[in-house]
Amino acid sequence: MKNVVIIGGGACGSAALIELLIRSIAKKLEQQISYTLIERNDRVGYGLAFGTEQKSHLLNTQADLMGIYAHEPGHFAVWLRENGGKKRSDVKGGSDEENAYTSRILYGHYVSEELEKTIDKARQHGISVTVIHSEAITIDRLENEQLSVILANGSGVVADEVLLAPGTPKPNSFKRLREYRQYIDFPWPTERLLKRTGKEDHVGILGTSLSAIDTVMTLIDNGHTGKITMFSPDGMLPRVQPDENNNLERGYLTLENLHKLKRQKGHSPTVKELFRLFIKDVESSEGKKLEWKAMNRHARDPLPLLEKDIEVAEKGGDAILNMAYALRYDTADIWSWMDMEQQMMFTKWLGSHWMINRHAMPLHNAKRIAALIREGKLGVIAENEKVEFNDKKRQFRVETSKNGTHYVDRLVNATGSAGKLEEMDNILLENLLIKKYLQSYPLGGAVINPHTMQCISKKGGEHIYGVGHLVNGMLIDVNAMWFNVKTIARLAAEIIFKITGDGRI
Structure with a gap:
């Protein structure tokens, strides 16, 4: 046995x-x-990711891809339909159960x-x-x-x-700040976050990805009235996931073409080759040339970008967003075909822009984030360079190269999970x-x-x-x-x- x-x-x-x-x-x-x-x-069955009680913490993937059975991806959508479906308050989205976003x-x-x-x-x-x-x-x-x-x-x-x-x-960055009670090193479980923040506190959040978005939702859902500010090196919010993506047929960035490239040129795909093929597919779908440099979102005002993303998502997404979605089944193979040097180059050069498109936020939450920014309750600050605790003010001091110095009463590390094995906080x-x-x-x-x-x-x-x-x-x-x-x-x-x-x- x-x-x-x-x-x-x-x-x-x-x-x-x-x-x-x-x-x-x-x-x-x-x-x-x-x-x-x-x-x-x-x-069992929950873990940190799916154990949060906050109903505004939504999956960023439609139900029809979330089946727990290996060869039945649509099983969760079936289960959802049998358990209340779209009538439930914890199910969002304007389409059917297959394209719903649940808590x-x-x-x-x-x-x-x-x-x-x-x-x-x-x-x-x-x-x-x-x-x-x-x-x-x-x-x-x-x-x-x-x-x-x-x-x-x-x-x-x-x-x-x-x-x-x-x-x-949990992230292992900013370990030196753990000695301060005003610092929350991980936004999960949410009970810990809420216990350590006052409703009128100015809360700073390190990070602008989906974890940071969920942190904002936790605070707002539980009656937070103070200012919230998100800080990150690039200041880029996730893009907005449509209820149902428009279909995009790839003609250039395909496994067949990449295999042909390997066979004919005798080397693994490079980042430049992949990006050129990506551009061809996107521009073919759009029917025109695009100004790619103008699409760099680094340190740009997030509200106009978010409002445009919401408008685009309501129409089924643009070619870039739908291209990232169309690649979902081939991404792992493409990644494995790349040399480690090229993987590192991709991470440094395109990684952050890929992530905000590949892991976009649900439309329901995007509208709430936009409203909070418009009302002045939420700020997004790019290019944070230094974080330290000011003993005199009993606040955290966040220095940025673009928007000066900011003080917050509480600081939450929502930069995402530790990536390197040595930095994972696990005995x-x-x-x-x-x-x-x-x-x-x-x-x-x-x-x-x-x-x-x-x-x-x-x-x-x-x-x-x-x-x-x-x-x-x-x-x-x-x-x-x-x-x-x-x-x-x-x-x-x-x-x-x-x-x-x-x-x-």
């Missing part, structure tokens, strides 16, 4: 257990495999419910599933290539295969790095075999896998749940094959 241990019971860990159980039931493996899920929180907590309820149903079904088929509510702190090697997952209470769980799904780590990952069971990828996260999701390191062996944010450097789309579900199908097939020797899915 082989035991598969999944560390982390958020959405990724839950999706992995669900897929493994489905395959185990179908193959009648009750005499060969057992499962253990380790989750430090009381409930994050509603998606957490869905994942938790489907996990519970799948575990019950597996147990009915004689498959052992154990759920342990504790924190895994390290992994030791045993004889016969087995592993022992050590828990916070000192006990161990013997494993033949281990899947690491630690979820979203298990820290210990696995020390033991060399994990190896850092220069662009972030752990080194893995992207075909099997197995972690690769000098001492890691063949029995540790990673999924989600843990592998954010080698895989570019790990903050998209539908993409994680897709990679989970690969690792589930690999684990089942290793244990049974049967390659049939």
